[in-house]
Amino acid sequence: MGQNFLRDENVARKIIGTLQPIANDVFLEIGAGHGMLTKYLAHNVRHLCAYEIDTRMIEDLQTLYASEQAEIRNEDFLTAKFDAFAKQFSTPVRVVGNIPYNITSQILFKLFEDANNGTVISDATLMMQVDVAQRIVAPPHSKTYGILSVFSQYFCDCTLLFTVSPNCFYPKPTVTSAIVQFRFREPSIEVSDEKIFRAVVRTVFGKRRKILRNGLSYLPYDEKMMHHFFQSTSFPLTVRPEDLSIKEFIELSNELTVFIQTYSPTENIVSAN
Template sequence: MSVVKAKKHLGQHFLTDKNIAEKIVNSLIHHAKYQQVLEVGPGMGVLSDFLLQKKDFETHLIDIDTESFLFLQKKYPELGDKLLNEDFLKLNFKDVFASSFAIIGNFPYNISSQILFKVLDNRNQVPEVVGMFQKEVAERCTAKAGTKEYGILSVFLQAYYKCEYLFTVKPGVFNPPPKVTSAVIRLSRNEVKDLGCDEKLFWQVVKAGFNQRRKTLSNAVSGIIPKEKQDESKVWTLRAERLSVTDFIDLTNLITEKLKAI
């Protein structure tokens, strides 16, 4: 069987180490919460080989690359319509999955943040994600408040998921090798159904805070609530990176109260 040529514009770097591939697949832990798993960007199927050995869930594959799709059709003829030649970012999950499903993959680094935000938008249907990311992105996803890596992605993901940094992966186990170090993380949906605040405003506050992260929150969110309407609370003197998810929820509720009084 011929091989698939990695395409730079798709951010393809095919994992070649089967031990790491098996380790990634075995990092899926919450099988009771779903019966289906979707692998994103399977390439030539190094992860898929181990996924398809699992009997406690049903495996689906999606790849935007037609060459990969045709290769995988020949390799796994038994998959049938469980193999999709589509753009994951445009996929309507409810058209494919009637219930919850997990997501796994050696994700293309050029769309990794978009993948994570799509997961967030569908968080009540996706209880678990295990995936390979650029190390810097993995560190942002799992960063704690007060660190330089902590940012918008950290807060949004950790509001709804337990985020774990699992292990680091060196460039040499890919073809072609990426110019960066990689890492595998796991996101496990927490029990939060409602943040207990205006969630649309929460997103606005978090984005405003980190878009001007060198400024105090008083200045950073002044476009949402004027400085003259803020009170003497210490929170206004802090920078966004100092606030935990709970702190941001409290700040959102404080701003909501102030806005109502205007």
């Protein structure tokens, strides 16, 4: 399952303290486990939907916490329909959980895709490996700045709140964990084509030791077109990907989007460099 269950009450209370839940909140919990967080939310918020894929946990969770305002689902969280919950309760959903370390990226990208700029998911407070947490909040020019940093900070305001010792879990993991809070919002600069934006970020960080021009050459676009783009753009292509801010990644992908949409293979390109 890839799960390590939280067993420390002090940590559970600290997480709940950061959430500051109110009576009108609607929560989805990832990986309810033994109910360490579930018990603080089940009877104190408007609605809780707790997901737990491990069937061994379900009977106890349902016996202890299931009610009209708290449902326990023996389902994969990745199948959750956030928009349906948001519409049902006419409010953005809040997310909390101790997420399985082996599918952290899958869960994060589902949240990014479904949040709809905070109108469907308002925030998520998640336990994860500390090295992943550090990558999420990493600034440009750092060794840990990468794909996850750019996407997380594009969609959210991200804060690493505190770390959690391996001794607070069973079974005991080999790594330290951390709590990260994501607050979803409108992007500061709009991406023209999210597919191209994602392709640019993923491709150049996949070749992070190469300068930007060489990394962009691996995009799945026509080689001649990309050569023309390199000639026409005034964007600095000799820097490495970790030196670009999120704003610069957006500007680069937006410029490439316009170029792709207007490109004619027969046109003459005048170099801007």
